[in-house]
Amino acid sequence: MIENVGNDQVLLSKIATSNHHGENSEYFEGWKAYDRDPYHPTNNPNGVIQMGLAENQLCFDLINEWMMQNPQASICTHEGVHRFMDIAIFQDYHGLPEFRRAIAKFMGKVRDERVIFDPNRIVMSGGATGANETIIFCLANPGDVFLIPSPYYPAFYRDLGWRTGVNLVPIPCKSSNNFQITKEALESAYEDALKKDLKVKGLIITNPSNPLGTVLDKGTLRDLVTFINDKRIHLVCDEIYAATVFDPPRFTSVVEVIQDMPGIDRDLIHIIYSLSKDMGLPGFRVGIIYSYNDKVVIAARRMSSFSLVSSQTQHMLAALLSDDAFVNKFLGKSKERLSKRYHHFTGQLANVGIRCLRSNAGLYVWMNLQHLLKEATVEGELKLWKLIINQVKTNMSPGSSFHCSEPGWFRVCFANMDDDTLEKVVKSTPSPINKKRGQMELQLSFTGSDSLSISQLGSLILSPHSPSSESPLVKGRT
Numbered sequence: 001m002i003e004n005v006g007n008d009q010v011l012l013s014k015i016a017t018s019n020h021h022g023e024n025s026e027y028f029e030g031w032k033a034y035d036r037d038p039y040h041p042t043n044n045p046n047g048v049i050q051m052g053l054a055e056n057q058l059c060f061d062l063i064n065e066w067m068m069q070n071p072q073a074s075i076c077t078h079e080g081v082h083r084f085m086d087i088a089i090f091q092d093y094h095g096l097p098e099f100r101r102a103i104a105k106f107m108g109k110v111r112d113e114r115v116i117f118d119p120n121r122i123v124m125s126g127g128a129t130g131a132n133e134t135i136i137f138c139l140a141n142p143g144d145v146f147l148i149p150s151p152y153y154p155a156f157y158r159d160l161g162w163r164t165g166v167n168l169v170p171i172p173c174k175s176s177n178n179f180q181i182t183k184e185a186l187e188s189a190y191e192d193a194l195k196k197d198l199k200v201k202g203l204i205i206t207n208p209s210n211p212l213g214t215v216l217d218k219g220t221l222r223d224l225v226t227f228i229n230d231k232r233i234h235l236v237c238d239e240i241y242a243a244t245v246f247d248p249p250r251f252t253s254v255v256e257v258i259q260d261m262p263g264i265d266r267d268l269i270h271i272i273y274s275l276s277k278d279m280g281l282p283g284f285r286v287g288i289i290y291s292y293n294d295k296v297v298i299a300a301r302r303m304s305s306f307s308l309v310s311s312q313t314q315h316m317l318a319a320l321l322s323d324d325a326f327v328n329k330f331l332g333k334s335k336e337r338l339s340k341r342y343h344h345f346t347g348q349l350a351n352v353g354i355r356c357l358r359s360n361a362g363l364y365v366w367m368n369l370q371h372l373l374k375e376a377t378v379e380g381e382l383k384l385w386k387l388i389i390n391q392v393k394t395n396m397s398p399g400s401s402f403h404c405s406e407p408g409w410f411r412v413c414f415a416n417m418d419d420d421t422l423e424k425v426v427k428s429t430p431s432p433i434n435k436k437r438g439q440m441e442l443q444l445s446f447t448g449s450d451s452l453s454i455s456q457l458g459s460l461i462l463s464p465h466s467p468s469s470e471s472p473l474v475k476g477r478t
């Protein structure tokens with residue numbers, strides 16, 4: 001792997017040589033630890049298990065089944081090849097009309113058809129990563145800032161700031177009110193930024209939240225919309241986890257909220273969407289910018305030339321997402337499976353005294369390990385994180401990489417593994433946690449040396465390394 005471009009500053013651009021990519025953060029370090037030594041149930045049973053990746057792998061059987069039944073949707077099959085040339089030469093940055101229609105309809109469906117999306121406002125990008133960067137390029141200049149409630153998705157630092165030169169100002173949220181954003185915290189972050197002579201261009205929210213797995217209620221959304229409208233700044237809502245809401249309360253999109261707020265300037269409201277989480281298709285790189293501002297739609301569409309979704313992918317997805325019966329079944333099953341997985345996982349953790357923030361969305365839990373910290377600092381948190389990677393051989397992401405203001409929280413992903421495997425673990429390892437309960441209680445005090453046994457923390461976080469070698473929680477990638 002090529003690394004360290006730091007000494008090439010004369011030869012290369014500032015962007016190419018800056019560290020703003022954030023690749024050295026613990027979030028990505030954990031991924032690298034997994035890449036170096038990936039767990040596999042038979043080939044590498046002592047490798048690192050990836051629980052730091054928010055992937056939704058629970059419904060691939062449904063997509064596979066649909067693909068088998070609809071071979072004409074692909075231009076690389078006997079049934080679909082007659083469209084090959086048409087699709088292969090298509091390059092209009094508006095996108096295939098049938099794709100835009102299908103995406104707009106799907107976005108409405110995901111929001112319980114309480115809102116309607118106009119296909120003419122759908123702008124494509126390379127995943128939400130590209131969509132987020134594009135919207136910032138449209139709204140702000142280098143040096144401008146966006147407010148963002150923390151904890152927040154670690155790669156925002158890269159996606160929103162690296163190439164745009166825009167900075168993020170966190171609005172620290174606290175565990176004392178379950179990390180909910182308050183008007184006071186918002187107002188105070190805004191005022192502090194102004195005092196520092198920063199130009200605040202907007203507020204970015206992720207609803208449902210990554211890493212919290214919680215949703216914003218209508219009242220809070222109304223407050224946020226009122227706030228940005230009063231200040232004449234933008235509101236960017238990243239709603240890429242909209243369909244992962246598996247338990248009540250239901251998801252409320254900002255689109256729904258502004259329908260009842262006639263005095264609001266809609267030119268300030270922008271939505272980011274993607275199929276990476278809701279459909280579990282991050283490899284397809286389908287990101288969407290949806291803005292009510294005509295000028296933003298035009299500018300974003302021009303910029304989308306740099307990161308279009310391939311016409312082959314658009315063609316296939318247009319057919320998949322237009323199939324109402326499939327989409328209804330998929331969305332229903334996905335919620336059902338996520339809910340089951342969440343309750344199973346958090347239930348097992350609760351049995352050994354590990355608490356998670358109560359959540360109802362996302363592909364992860366926000367786990368509280370404050371009681372395992374030797375010192376309540378970021379350093380203490382990172383020590384524990386290293387211990388977990390090196391000894392328990394599990395990558396979960398430390399809260400500090402999400403800019404959490406309180407040390408000791410970790411995001412643990414639970415949907416990047418298959419259901420059968422999980423059931424097998426549960427059945428073949430009867431009450432592993434209960435068996436180890438005595439050990440658990442000893443270990444919870446965590447006052448001794450910096451060592452944890454694999455069986456201790458391993459069973460604590462349901463690691464497949466213990467007690468049964470053939471109990472993979474996560475199916476290793478090959």
Ligand SMILES: Cc1ncc(COP(=O)(O)O)c(C=O)c1O
Pocket residue numbers: 054126127128129130153206210238240274275276282286287
């Ligand atoms: C909140 C949030 N926004 C954007 C992204 C990037 O998504 P994509 O794979 O569509 O680029 C992620 C990925 O984890 C995310 O959690």
